[in-house]
Amino acid sequence: MREGIARLQADLARFPRLGLAHLPTPLEPMKRLSGYLGGPRLWVKREDCTGQGLGGNKLRKLDYVLHEALAAGADTLVSGGVVQSNSQRQVAAAAAKLGLACHLAVYHGRLTPPSPDYDKTGNALLNRLFGAHLHDVPWNGDRNGAIHALAERLSAEGRTPFIVPYGVSNAMGAIGYASTALEIAQQSAALGFAPDAIVHCTGSAGTQAGLVVGSACLPDTRVVGIDIDAEPERVRADVVAYARAAADRLDRPFDESAVEVVAGHAGPAYGVPHAATVEAIRLGAALEALVLDPVYSGKGLAGLIALIREGRWTSGQDIVFIHTGGAPALFAYRHLFD
Numbered sequence: 001m002r003e004g005i006a007r008l009q010a011d012l013a014r015f016p017r018l019g020l021a022h023l024p025t026p027l028e029p030m031k032r033l034s035g036y037l038g039g040p041r042l043w044v045k046r047e048d049c050t051g052q053g054l055g056g057n058k059l060r061k062l063d064y065v066l067h068e069a070l071a072a073g074a075d076t077l078v079s080g081g082v083v084q085s086n087s088q089r090q091v092a093a094a095a096a097k098l099g100l101a102c103h104l105a106v107y108h109g110r111l112t113p114p115s116p117d118y119d120k121t122g123n124a125l126l127n128r129l130f131g132a133h134l135h136d137v138p139w140n141g142d143r144n145g146a147i148h149a150l151a152e153r154l155s156a157e158g159r160t161p162f163i164v165p166y167g168v169s170n171a172m173g174a175i176g177y178a179s180t181a182l183e184i185a186q187q188s189a190a191l192g193f194a195p196d197a198i199v200h201c202t203g204s205a206g207t208q209a210g211l212v213v214g215s216a217c218l219p220d221t222r223v224v225g226i227d228i229d230a231e232p233e234r235v236r237a238d239v240v241a242y243a244r245a246a247a248d249r250l251d252r253p254f255d256e257s258a259v260e261v262v263a264g265h266a267g268p269a270y271g272v273p274h275a276a277t278v279e280a281i282r283l284g285a286a287l288e289a290l291v292l293d294p295v296y297s298g299k300g301l302a303g304l305i306a307l308i309r310e311g312r313w314t315s316g317q318d319i320v321f322i323h324t325g326g327a328p329a330l331f332a333y334r335h336l337f338d
């Protein structure tokens with residue numbers, strides 16, 4: 001395994017990063033949640049602690065992707081997402097730190113606003129504080145269409161835009177995220193265990209693609225993505241595409257059978273939490289002081305809890321849950337916890 005870690009380290013070192021994210025993020029035991037569930041030993045990889053602008057998993061991808069933006073001489077970042085997107089909030093934060101303009105296509109209509117202040121609090125509030133220019137557009141299912149149209153407009157106005165794709169998911173984002181698997185391999189070895197699985201929520205697919213490529217250095221570890229988009233087939237196809245492209249650029253092997261997307265834990269639809277999401281958020285907070293969110297990390301933990309209750313893992317095993325962030329969105333759903 002040590003050889004695999006050294007090889008991945010060397011492969012990743014060929015790709016420069018900006019150093020925006022606070023890395024490595026901690027890997028901590030979840031003793032109280034493990035005891036409560038009575039299953040495997042649970043650990044949490046704190047990707048919510050990447051720092052900048054309240055952190056989250058996208059910052060690690062942006063570290064690599066935005067190096068390309070600066071190298072290309074960009075003066076403006078262009079991205080997009082739903083009103084409470086954590087991804088665009090992290091793009092806005094990075095732009096503020098780097099002194100770049102930031103224009104965001106804000107998609108309306110992917111979900112019905114769950115609360116009256118949905119577009120004023122949480123990530124929406126932070127986007128404005130970070131100085132991003134917000135452009136309201138209707139959601140039509142095409143994640144990147146309005147982002148590209150906005151970039152073309154800004155280009156015609158004389159700016160030098162750099163497109164950050166929806167969810168920061170592309171080959172470079174996946175390469176960046178492979179570094180999480182490297183950290184987990186190093187940290188778990190130092191803590192004296194080898195994870196049987198890494199479990200996380202998956203949506204625009206770059207996170208899982210990176211984990212799948214990177215986990216080649218953890219030969220006995222299964223990466224399990226919990227679909228939170230209620231589109232498991234689309235998610236799986238995107239994971240495969242980004243992982244294949246990232247593996248090609250890293251000159252590493254890619255085995256499609258390593259891609260597992262678990263359906264059935266997304267609730268009724270994207271952005272609509274169900275009772276299991278609320279239970280997971282309450283357990284994470286009360287037992288581990290974790291602040292999870294109702295769209296992503298809460299559904300991810302709900303999926304993990306369900307798999308444990310189904311008996312997928314036993315008490316001698318070690319499972320790493322990735323807390324991918326998202327806490328700001330919790331405040332847009334506060335009515336769930338009254």
Ligand SMILES: Cc1ncc(COP(=O)(O)O)c(C=O)c1O
Binds near residue numbers: 086087167297
């Ligand atoms: C908090 C949080 N967790 C997980 C994800 C999913 O990551 P990915 O889109 O790379 O699948 C996102 C994406 O927006 C997110 O904001």
